[in-house]
Amino acid sequence: MPEEPYAREYMVVRNNEEQHSLWPIGRELPLGWHEEGKHGTREECLDHIERIWTDMRPLSSRRRSVQ
Template identity: 45%
Template sequence: MQEDSNYLIVVNDEEQYSIWPSFKKEVPPGWREIGFEGNKQACLARINELWVDMRPRTLREAMA
């Protein structure tokens, strides 16, 4: 993946984040777009803001 390409931020049911090349259009099963698109650096910076607790959702809920 190139640094200057556009990416989408995607999230799965466990609220784990990743990036997906925007040119591929269809995200993998189990993932959904969150509505943010940009270059790799911008996407990773946004994920850093959003994903403050790295534990999967089900683990966070079990520990609550």
């Protein structure tokens, strides 16, 4: 029986542009993505991302707008 996708445990990941996503624990991360530290259910990880990722612009865009 296939595993229910929402029953998995996830981790929050971040790339070099400080964009966040969630990723199933146990799967290899794509190049350029790093574990951020939060693990939990899909909903817990999405809630965490919503709290910490308040500016959706990539880091390079934020830096350009300050100059």
